[in-house]
Amino acid sequence: MKNVLNQIISLGIGAAVASKEQIEKVMNDLVAKGELSKSESKEMIDNLIEKGESVRKDLDDLVKEKVQQTLKEMNFVTMDEFRELQIKVAQLEKKNE
Structure with a gap:
């Protein structure tokens, strides 16, 4: 039983990166050994x-939050800010024609 718990804990830790197929394989092995129903x-x-x-x-x-924070710290403009600037430039160009 201790072995089963160790396998489940290891599986749980790796669940974030493991595929469904890998999880099913480990569980099927435990069922085949009679350690799980x-x-x-x-x-x-x-x-x-x-x-x-x-x-x-x-x-x-x-990750998204950290990327946005890093971009902000590097003074990069967002796409929304860039589009606003494009609109303002277009309005100024039209005004000066």
């Missing part, structure tokens, strides 16, 4: 995939 395996697969997707989303959000 099929229903326990299905439940754990669903939970690990859900947690992995949640971690992936959180990581994506963090």
